[in-house]
Amino acid sequence: MSTIVPVILCGGSGTRLWPRSRKSKPKPFLPLIGETTLFAATALRCSRDAGFADPVVVAGAAHVRLVEGQLPSASAGSIIVEPEAKNTAAAIALAAARLPADAIMLVCPSDHYIGDVAAFRAAAHTAAALAADDWLVSFGIEPTAPETGFGYLKRGDAIGTTGGYQVERFVEKPDLARAKAFLADGGFSWNGGIFAFRAGAFMDELARHRLDIAQAVRASVTQGHEDGDRFHPDAAVFATIQGESVDYAVMEKTSRAAMVPVAMEWSDIGNWQALHEALPRDPHGNAVRGEAELKNCRNVLVDSDGPHVSVVGVDNLIIVVDGNNIMITTPDGAQLVGKLHGAVNQ
Template sequence: MSMIVPVVLCGGSGTRLWPRSRKVKPKPFLPLVGDTTLFEATLLRCHGHAGFGSPVIVTGAVHLEHVEAQVPDAANSRIIVEPQGRNTAAAIALAALRLPADAVMLVCPSDHHIGDAAAFRASAQAAAALATQDWLVSFGISATAPETGFGYLKQGEAIAATDDDAAAGFRVARFVEKPDLDRALQFLAEGGYWWNGGIFAFRAGFFLSELAAHRPALFAAVQAAVEQGHEDGLRFHPDPEAFALIESESVDYAVMENTARAAMVPATMAWSDIGNWQALHEALASDADGNAVHNTGRGRAELLGCRNVLVSSDGPRVSVVGASDLIVVVDGDEVLVSTPAGAQAVGKLTGAVNQ
């Protein structure tokens, strides 16, 4: 089978984990779970393992310094520098156009936490086997709760990688947008629904042919930006004027929901998108009462008689007494206090928007 090329999409606005995450240094570049940053952990899950090649990183100019400072193997990493953000369809197309047509791309966001890296690699190998048969493969994440913040994949009929193999994955019977709570509960009860984790595998040439079929203008604009771009060592810079004409659209809307070759592989790998402070709380180790202290290396915290409290401080001592279901974050002169339910709205705060 072809070498799997990790394609890491790296950027973000830094609003959902404000005030720790900021526009100038969003969450991929922060050590939120463990000692490595989420970006470093994304690369290390594949780095040095059999079957995985050197990565292609797609990032914006504003984050290039962080990427180059944190990439584990700079000499063997290729970096595509977007002049501006144009969503995931364009970012993936940039990488595909810079790879051989038969390269199997493993598209990974740079800001997810995956607790079981071995399970991730096993799912990646299964997805790659289907990708060589020209399936566009999504990772289906085990739905463990009626989550309303994720899209869902409905599992269809089984697909074997070869005629002699057991099922390597399944057709996607349906893509489902973020549901309300009643529908999410129905999905869990019914079974056969998986969270859409935003991780994909496909052959570069086939992805581009499907993009050209379903979004010809977007494909043509990305192609022009690449043809008129230039190399700078290991960096590649698409042409800014051509790139500015690209329509901003996610790969889900542009391709995955339109193709007749959508497949999925199940992935049970302790995954979290760390999409807000409550998601981070759930990814961290907690005490018997559900309390967690996010260690930034500087801040201190004391929790007395508390349940389900998260504290993260970059300096000042934080003391919490008798509280339940609370999130407290201190970053410089900014202080955030939220309930777990309110964590979804942090990105709407004036401080987060105007950072």
């Protein structure tokens, strides 16, 4: 089995976690659960002693110093400096085009929380074995609720005794009724955006379905330059790419789509309510980060970077204090935080 190369994607601005997350220091680089940032935790899950190679990180220029400052000291990772955001197909292709064709890539978003690291690593090795046989593998995350904010994977036939399955179909984000039906069916998993491919197989499939992206990425890499551990693709060539997600560009079109089911205490920390659910809570469902006192409260999250917050007799509320900014929302309203004036114009 080839060593697995983690490819860590650092994209997005994290506006739904405003005011804590900012463009200058977005969600991956914050210690939202415990004292380790989500990015550092992602790298630590993929350590050498667990059978992983040093990571390849794909990040924008604005966040390169954050990446370099937070990479664990045991990792001698390299950084591909993405000239501009062109969605996940191009970002993954940048790494694939820089790696040997037979390298097994494990694509990991940098801003997810995974509580069961052992389950993640076991799934990664199962996925890598399938990828070595030129399957393009998604992690199929066991759903714990009828979630409408994620796409789903429908499990198909088993692939021998590998522990993997063919993907019968990809399903767009459903409404609540369909999400409940998926949960009751038992054959559907969340599509969490974690993948394993052989680098050459991925580039072949990308060229088959989106030749324009594959050609532009290869040209930008050929015409790019190295700067120590940083690699800079050619910006002018990369700018010509019409961005598309890896799901639309490749995964939903390939005949080699596979999945590995996994239950690993996963959360994409997609908004403040998702963070609340991932944090340790008291018997009344309350979670506190920073200085706060709660009396007769249920299902309340307080996250303060300084001022003491007192909350009395309140249910289902999220209170965030960041410097001079105070944000208060209900769990249902958490989806709209990214549309606030402060988040959009941070």
